[in-house]
Amino acid sequence: xxxxxxxxxxxxxxxxxxxxxxxxxxxxxxxxxxxxxxxxxxxxxxxxxxxxxxxxxxxxxxxxxxxxxxxxxxxxxxxxxxxxxxxxxxxxxxxxxxxxxxxxxxxxxxxx
Numbered sequence: 001x002x003x004x005x006x007x008x009x010x011x012x013x014x015x016x017x018x019x020x021x022x023x024x025x026x027x028x029x030x031x032x033x034x035x036x037x038x039x040x041x042x043x044x045x046x047x048x049x050x051x052x053x054x055x056x057x058x059x060x061x062x063x064x065x066x067x068x069x070x071x072x073x074x075x076x077x078x079x080x081x082x083x084x085x086x087x088x089x090x091x092x093x094x095x096x097x098x099x100x101x102x103x104x105x106x107x108x109x110x111x112x
Contacts, residue, residue: 018088022081023070026110031065038062072112080109 012020028035041047041055072078087102 014092015085015089018085018092022084022088022106022109023066025106027066027069029110030069031062034058034062034065074112077109077112080105080112084109 038055038058038061041058042052047055072081084102084105087105091101
């Protein structure tokens with residue numbers, strides 16, 4: 001598939017993609033309010049077409065929330081994240097990637 005983004009600037013390793021996926025799943029749960037506020041703002045005519053910068057504060061809030069999820073300092077959350085990531089890597093290497101097989105690990109991470 002052709003891409004218009006320079007490879008060197010936007011290339012991620014398979015492990016980085018899995019990390020981002022796991023963090024995104026948790027951020028979708030943790031940052032629900034910020035995500036809804038941003039989506040609602042962008043759904044308006046002003047936020048979508050006229051002045052997208054009208055939603056910049058909501059975008060910044062959403063990104064800050066996502067970064068907070070990624071940088072979680074809780075040792076238990078870090079351990080659960082590593083277990084989830086290791087399970088996902090094993091499945092991906094085996095060619096049968098599905099988070100359903102790692103649901104126990106993922107649920108533990110999401111609960112923290």
